[in-house]
Amino acid sequence: MKQAIVDYHQDEELHWVAELACGHFQHVRHKPPFINRPWVIFTEGRDKYLGYELKCKKCDSGAPKDTCS
Ligand SMILES: [Zn+2]
Numbered sequence: 001m002k003q004a005i006v007d008y009h010q011d012e013e014l015h016w017v018a019e020l021a022c023g024h025f026q027h028v029r030h031k032p033p034f035i036n037r038p039w040v041i042f043t044e045g046r047d048k049y050l051g052y053e054l055k056c057k058k059c060d061s062g063a064p065k066d067t068c069s
Helices: 045-048
Strands: 004-010 016-020 025-027 052-057
Touching: none
Parallel strands: none
Antiparallel strands: 004 016, 004 052, 016 025
16 A cells, blocks of 8 residues: 655664555665665755655555554
């Protein structure tokens, strides 16, 4: 299921995590050459991707919502 990015936070290892409209979190790593998301490093890039839809595997598997600890 595709869900829009509504916000971001960083985890304890300072990786960026997108908060999706469904309440699930998803890492949005920039890890070339496999995962190429240079936009996640910059504030402007992240702002630009607000509303961008990511495929949420957690929705597909019916996982409970994620919460910030
Ligand atoms: Zn979800």
